[in-house]
Amino acid sequence: MLNIEHLDLSFGDSKVLDDINLEVHKGEVITFIGPSGTGKTSLLRCINLLEKPDGGRITLGGDTYDYGSITKKETLDLRRKTAMVFQQYNLFKNKTVLENVMDAQIVVQKKSKAAARDKSMAELARVGLEAKADAYPHQLSGGQQQRVSIARALAVEPEVILFDEPTSALDPELVGEVLKTIGEVAGSGMTIILVTHEMSFAEDISDRVVFMDRGKVAEEGPPQQIFRHSNHARTQQFLRKFYTASH
Template identity: 50%
Template structure:
């Protein structure tokens, strides 16, 4: 997509800090993501990529700064010029806007693919079983699993399980999708089918932030590549710039392992 300055960001992160004990993992992250934009975050292990993703969904609380998604302060609200932590119900409501796919598939082993996808829309968001089922069938078809709707996770390959996880995340009709190393737990021959599904989502205009080491995906699908190291954004820009002609020595050193 082409991102213009007049577009109001769907995600607006400002001066985001996060520490675990004495270890400062995020050191003041600023990032805007426009509606329909695909942002791929690259960086070495321990650079803060996954932590930042988890902060966007308030799976981790931030120590300083702010994260806005679709105009709402995630995890907090402003009361009398003070930020006050939200309760569990309010945070759950905010998370309806945000789908997340993790490294591990985390499917319910006692449920079929279809049952896994309809669980949250019915149990958490109050959809009727018929409406949730109709939508789930469309989503499973969309990720290429129309013939596997009644299969249990143990009957699916790792790539198929991850595609069910993607359908499950899409079932809440999110405005934003977060992917945290979605192919890292897969055998190499299964990576392609998951990346293909993600490319299709990108082509359909879904706003996505993807943490990955898949340089080919970043080059082909990203509107913008962000390189993080040591809790900071080192450089960012179009894939052809950051991957094809990185300006920072740390970025060049990291990419030399893959290219």
């Protein structure tokens, strides 16, 4: 369903991603964990070309794109197949909740306003926020804003949703409502690639966990293997530090 081959990314002399290869099946939840600065967010941004890789190929929905020679049309095509949920919600402050969710459907997908409105209300209902359709982002809590951005991602019916640390900007008491929403999206069969520091959530939700270190995939496997039976010294060290810090 999604296949990445030999993806490389550098910023100047600094190698950010080094020969990344990844295969994701339809309906799978893949979670990336690892220390900050190891390229997890950069990888998500490369998948939908917010960041242009130096080389490699991506296949999504049966079409293959060569990062080295991708055209503007191919870039737009690839972006239409993905949706991203950011750390900071990225909602338009001057638009209502409903207008935020409708926007990409009208601008990118060229849907009629009526069709976009119907779809948006359905997705807002799905995340429990249809009553907030006429509110503005500043009138919502951080958790509610993030749930709006999840509704916006779902509304364009992407083939894969990319979640970039969706709870990292939230107050601790608001994290649960967003994780619950992501869990429901995963349960609906959506293909998800998630970057998170919420380890117990990653263990619960993921079909596969990928541990990244210094721009490389250091280890990948089922959650049970990575969290409970990792043979990789770097993974063990990271998880030890993480669990010590969180308890």
